[in-house]
Amino acid sequence: MTDAPVDLPGWTHVYSGKVRDLYRPEDARPGAGGPGADERMLVVASDRVSAFDHVLSPGIPGKGVLLTTLSLWWFDQLAGADGGERVPNHLAPSHVLTLGADGEANTADDLVDLIPAAVAGRAMVVRSLDMLPIECVVRGYLTGSGWKEYQASGTVCGIPLPAGLADGDRLPQPIFTPAYKAPMGEHDENISFAQAEELVGAERAAKLRDTSLAIYRRAAATAEAHGLILADTKFEFGLDDDGVLTLADEVLTSDSSRYWDASAWAGGGTPAERMASFDKQIVRDWLSAHWDGAGAPPELPAEIVERTADKYRELLARLTA
CATH class of the missing domain: 3.30.200.20 (Phosphorylase Kinase; domain 1)
Known part of the structure; x- marks a missing residue:
């Protein structure tokens, strides 16, 4: 490693x-x-x-x-x-x-x-904290794995969406799509809200959903004020000694969130141009083009490393300016 x-x-x-x-x-x-x-x-x-x-x-x-x-x-x-x-x-x-x-x-x-x-x-x-076994994903825009599912079934994580949406479109309202945090080395698994209720109880699942959506809306407004779109993000929560629901791990970073430039998104162009994100998408795209998934992945070129670092720096500078 x-x-x-x-x-x-x-x-x-x-x-x-x-x-x-x-x-x-x-x-x-x-x-x-x-x-x-x-x-x-x-x-x-x-x-x-x-x-x-x-x-x-x-x-x-x-x-x-x-x-x-x-x-x-x-x-x-x-x-x-x-x-x-x-x-x-x-x-x-x-x-x-x-x-x-x-x-x-x-x-x-x-x-x-x-x-x-x-x-x-x-x-x-x-x-x-006593960490809860759920990743609280909030999606405000249709893209990524959600777009793939929508094309096949008109849903995202089983939630029905209106017909006629395109890749990168804003959703009518943000949606909560929880995932089960799998043990180390295994894939996290998208789950339904009913499954989330089974894992942590109905009252706590509702609290996780409502808190996650409220934080997303608040953060999306902050991002918008800095010329950015917060397309989606994920939160993790735990309980303190008094049982208070507590935000933990990282929050709203380039690794846990998808940010786009608002002007580029509104300006049209190809999906890649509209949804160029401030994260490691550069790495994913390069790896997809140069690795078939078999064996160990190849070493990243210096140019890909530097471009990715530039995106992380740019996001921090724009948000905190």
């Missing part, structure tokens, strides 16, 4: 996903209740990039910092900086974000001292 987890003083590595590495304090007491160091965790965003369930080589330089900076900015907005209602999140209580003149994230509190220098800028100190 490229950009493998590193040994960090004061922290013990416990898990790695395709992009993020998770650490517990060395002195943590698993299962112990009450406040203390054992409730804190360190989430580190790597420069790894994945596509089609493979981690690719090389990574995207600076990607971990860009993802973390954007997540922190969005957590800050959703905590009330945008004037809206506060959405509880998993950041440790005193983890306060400011953005410097250079656009870099600064944390002005004692938690900075807990983040080792080796991962500075790409790590968040968070509270441990």
Whole structure:
């Protein structure tokens, strides 16, 4: 694996996903209740990039910092900086974000001292949560796998949609299309709302749906004010010690969301021109054209790596300007 987890003083590595590495304090007491160091965790965003369930080589330089900076900015907005209602999140209580003149994230509190220098800028100190096994996907526009399903059946994740929609069209209203978070190494599975209710209960499933849709609408309005379209996104939630539904992991980043340029989308042209996204779509397109899916994927060319990094940087600059 490229950009493998590193040994960090004061922290013990416990898990790695395709992009993020998770650490517990060395002195943590698993299962112990009450406040203390054992409730804190360190989430580190790597420069790894994945596509089609493979981690690719090389990574995207600076990607971990860009993802973390954007997540922190969005957590800050959703905590009330945008004037809206506060959405509880998993950041440790005193983890306060400011953005410097250079656009870099600064944390002005004692938690900075807990983040080792080796991962500075790409790590968040968070509270441990009881994570729910559902990815909360919200789609405001028809594209990707949803477009493929719509062409075949007129539905997206089983939800009927009006006839006559085209790839990239705005939906009459955003839709909630949950997925089951499969164990590591397996594919996440799109599920119906009824299946979500079976997994977490009817009341909690409704809360997940309503909260996800409310956050999407709020974020889409913010993106629109910066000349961007938030086509779709996914959220993850957990429960804190008091059972409060809490936003976790990353939020509204280039890895978890599909952003388009609003002017390009409105200007017509080919689907590729209208829906050029600020994420790793460049990587997916190149890989689709140069790999048949058999064996190990080829190494990414330097030009593809740099173009992808440029897109991540551009999105951060435009949203936080």
